[in-house]
Amino acid sequence: MGKETTYLNLFRNYREVLRQYSAPLMDSKREAAIGLFEKAGFPGPKDEAYRQCRLDALLEIDYGMNLYRLSAPPHPSKVFRCEVPSLSTKLFFVVNDVYYPDPDPQKLSEGVLYGSINAILREYPELMAPYYDRIAGQSADAFAALNTAMAQDGFLLFVPAGVEIEQPLQLIQLFHGEIEQMANRRNLVIIEDGASAKLMICDHSMTQSSCFSNQVTEVFVGKKARLEYYELEMTHPNNARLSNTFIDQQASSSVFVNGITLNNGVSRNNLNLRMLGEQAESMLSGLCLLDSHQFADYHVDVEHVVPQCTSRQLYKYILDDESRGVFAGKVLVHPNAQKTSAYQSNANLCNSSRARMNALPQLEIYADDVKCSHGSATGQIDENALFYMRSRGLSEQEARAMLKFAFVADVIEGIQLIPLKNRIHNLVGKRFRKQMSACAGCDIC
Amino acid sequence: MLLEIKNLHASAGDKEILKGLNLSVKEGEIHAIMGPNGSGKSTLSAVLSGNPAFTVTQGTVHFKGMDLLSMTPEDRSREGLFLSFQYPVEIPGVSMVNFMRTAINEHRKYRKQEAMNASDFLKLMREKKALVELDNTLAGRSVNEGFSGGEKKRNEIFQMAMLDPVLSILDETDSGLDIDALRIVAQGVNKIHTPQKSCIVITHYQRLLNYIVPDRVHVLFEGRIVKSGDFQLAKDLEKQGYDWVKQELKD
Ligand SMILES: Nc1ncnc2c1ncn2[C@@H]1O[C@H](COP(=O)(O)OP(=O)(O)OP(=O)(O)O)[C@@H](O)[C@H]1O
Ligand SMILES: [Mg+2]
Numbered sequence: 081m082g083k084e085t086t087y088l089n090l091f092r093n094y095r096e097v098l099r100q101y102s103a104p105l106m107d108s109k110r111e112a113a114i115g116l117f118e119k120a121g122f123p124g125p126k127d128e129a130y131r132q133c134r135l136d137a138l139l140e141i142d143y144g145m146n147l148y149r150l151s152a153p154p155h156p157s158k159v160f161r162c163e164v165p166s167l168s169t170k171l172f173f174v175v176n177d178v179y180y181p182d183p184d185p186q187k188l189s190e191g192v193l194y195g196s197i198n199a200i201l202r203e204y205p206e207l208m209a210p211y212y213d214r215i216a217g218q219s220a221d222a223f224a225a226l227n228t229a230m231a232q233d234g235f236l237l238f239v240p241a242g243v244e245i246e247q248p249l250q251l252i253q254l255f256h257g258e259i260e261q262m263a264n265r266r267n268l269v270i271i272e273d274g275a276s277a278k279l280m281i282c283d284h285s286m287t288q289s290s291c292f293s294n295q296v297t298e299v300f301v302g303k304k305a306r307l308e309y310y311e312l313e314m315t316h317p318n319n320a321r322l323s324n325t326f327i328d329q330q331a332s333s334s335v336f337v338n339g340i341t342l343n344n345g346v347s348r349n350n351l352n353l354r355m356l357g358e359q360a361e362s363m364l365s366g367l368c369l370l371d372s373h374q375f376a377d378y379h380v381d382v383e384h385v386v387p388q389c390t391s392r393q394l395y396k397y398i399l400d401d402e403s404r405g406v407f408a409g410k411v412l413v414h415p416n417a418q419k420t421s422a423y424q425s426n427a428n429l430c431n432s433s434r435a436r437m438n439a440l441p442q443l444e445i446y447a448d449d450v451k452c453s454h455g456s457a458t459g460q461i462d463e464n465a466l467f468y469m470r471s472r473g474l475s476e477q478e479a480r481a482m483l484k485f486a487f488v489a490d491v492i493e494g495i496q497l498i499p500l501k502n503r504i505h506n507l508v509g510k511r512f513r514k515q516m517s518a519c520a521g522c523d524i525c
Numbered sequence: 526m527l528l529e530i531k532n533l534h535a536s537a538g539d540k541e542i543l544k545g546l547n548l549s550v551k552e553g554e555i556h557a558i559m560g561p562n563g564s565g566k567s568t569l570s571a572v573l574s575g576n577p578a579f580t581v582t583q584g585t586v587h588f589k590g591m592d593l594l595s596m597t598p599e600d601r602s603r604e605g606l607f608l609s610f611q612y613p614v615e616i617p618g619v620s621m622v623n624f625m626r627t628a629i630n631e632h633r634k635y636r637k638q639e640a641m642n643a644s645d646f647l648k649l650m651r652e653k654k655a656l657v658e659l660d661n662t663l664a665g666r667s668v669n670e671g672f673s674g675g676e677k678k679r680n681e682i683f684q685m686a687m688l689d690p691v692l693s694i695l696d697e698t699d700s701g702l703d704i705d706a707l708r709i710v711a712q713g714v715n716k717i718h719t720p721q722k723s724c725i726v727i728t729h730y731q732r733l734l735n736y737i738v739p740d741r742v743h744v745l746f747e748g749r750i751v752k753s754g755d756f757q758l759a760k761d762l763e764k765q766g767y768d769w770v771k772q773e774l775k776d
Contacts (some may be wrong), residue, residue: 215597463577464615467576467578468610468613469619469624470597470598471610472624473599473603473631475599482619482623482755483619485618485619486616486617486618497604510681
């Protein structure tokens with residue numbers, strides 16, 4: 081217990097401050113969480129789930145936390161543009177872990193709540209009590225526990241039963257600051273029975289200092305509800321992202337998840353999906369484009385608890401230079417989850433002898449009447465194809481870009497929001513043609 | 526002289542395949558290269574187009590007066606060299622249209638011309654597709670993916686027509702073609718052939734040469750051109766095989 085002590089002391093010394101600034105519902109979960117964190121400790125070298133993802137050096141950094149809830153920079157909507165052209169999104173901003181009030185508050189639909197999780201939990205404790213920390217609280221992940229112990233704010237979206245929000249919602253999470261800092265961002269998304277929403281979360285950096293984002297997002301998708309959930313990371317080499325996303329899905333619901341790492345430093349994304357009601361379906365997909373010393377690690381855990389659900393996973397990585405990728409995809413089919421269909425596919429393109437990819441696909445099936453498949457392959461650019469293209473006059477760089485593009489096309493084509501798909505298309509193309517410096521797409525860095 | 530190859534030696538790994546090859550091609554000429562399997566015909570075409578799988582250990586190649594061997598494969602193409610592959614490569618996920626548009630525009634950029642606009646490009650595609658009677662649906666698919674052997678060869682000639690090269694090397698473009706396709710491909714080649722443009726036709730059969738009549742015929746054997754002649758040589762080879770050439774060599 082070395083690095084942990086810092087956080088345990090911080091927690092004890094600032095316990096009153098945390099209480100003072102947060103909703104009672106948030107505060108009520110802290111003791112249990114810090115206990116769990118203390119017991120588990122940060123994952124060490126023997127911790128199977130983090131064996132490929134060494135965070136020691138990053139945890140050595142003495143991060144500041146904004147415990148007194150100061151909001152320093154001007155409202156990001158004044159300086160930040162990350163709009164997807166022709167996708168008329170409603171924008172929300174979180175800088176570090178401070179929710180910035182909506183400059184243009186509008187009612188989305190009857191009963192829809194959105195905004196600061198802290199404010200909404202304070203205002204609607206009964207409504208939110210069944211949700212807040214219900215899934216994360218069962219997790220053994222030390223980072224999730226630390227988040228529950230320390231989190232003070234983040235974004236909340238509540239869509240009541242039967243309400244369908246057509247307009248995509250976009251949450252922009254920014255880092256800003258001159259010093260090293262940690263943000264324990266906490267998000268909660270509730271889509272009640274028969275409701276639907278499309279949410280896109282973009283991570284950007286406004287400054288170059290070291291930041292550690294320790295994020296927990298809990299997502300509840302009710303019966304016959306639909307959710308499209310997109311994440312796009314475009315940060316910088318000094319950024320660390322530790323994200324725990326927990327999704328619970330009820331009967332006949334449908335969930336589409338797409339996560340893209342376009343530029344980053346170190347990213348670990350834990351995505352945990354539980355299928356708790358029959359006839360639910362989910363599609364989880366992701367794309368990591370890594371070069372220089374970037375590191376990205378997706379741990380996708382899908383649990384089929386009940387019969388007759390379908391899940392699909394499609395994850396692709398392209399690695400250049402000295403980058404490293406990890407994909408651990410697990411499908412767990414419970415004994416009574418008959419008629420499960422679960423597909424998992426992971427493919428990686430490793431373009432440098434110094435780049436490394438670890439793929440750990442896993443199926444654990446305890447039911448007998450199921451359709452499951454998984455496959456993982458790591459390969460290189462086809463030299464014959466490359467030469468063929470060059471022999472027609474394409475530059476090597478252009479030929480490589482087109483081949484990489486072809487490799488990831490199915491992930492991009494799967495994106496259901498057309499304007500977003502086009503934008504990603506464009507960004508990925510730029511990335512492959514090396515026309516994009518870190519964090520393109522915003523005007524400020 | 527459009528192409529001048531002198532004492533060319535090339536290997537793959539430690540295996541020497543071309544062992545002192547000489548060949549000169551003038552503007553407007555059509556040359557045929559014949560020779561037994563494994564004699565080095567495709568290796569010659571690969572070396573001329575810059576395939577990094579082969580290393581040149583000796584000799585020189587000049588193309589339009591330039592040192593061809595020092596040029597990248599893409600610059601060779603942009604300068605007007607074209608290879609119709611014996612085994613065209615399948616590229617899943619890259620559409621023919623996108624591939625050709627990029628190729629054309631890279632050529633234009635090299636000549637400091639503006640990119641071709643979409644409607645001109647589509648017009649050009651239509652025109653050249655008609656020339657080789659390429660099935661419309663093929664152009665909409667990924668490059669060569671799932672194409673039949675004959676469709677792949679026809680697609681090579683289509684690309685040749687699109688890129689309008691000064692020197693085309695057709696490596697067994699006739700193999701795998703049915704009689705109608707052979708005629709169409711040959712007519713396609715003839716239609717784009719002008720007095721400034723040259724062609725090297727690598728083939729095992731005289732039948733293609735009935736359509737594309739060569740000025741010179743060469744026999745490539747064990748990495749060297751061992752015999753050259755006119756069209757009559759092709760006819761003799763077709764009738765009698767290579768044994769007499771090998772015998773002549775021994776003597
Ligand atoms: N990459 C390679 N590595 C090792 N050997 C090679 C390689 N490519 C070709 N060879 C060998 O070089 C020789 C010449 O091959 P090449 O393909 O040039 O013959 P070819 O004259 O085109 O034959 P064919 O008429 O069958 O097409 C063969 O013995 C072949 O096995
Ligand atoms: Mg050959």
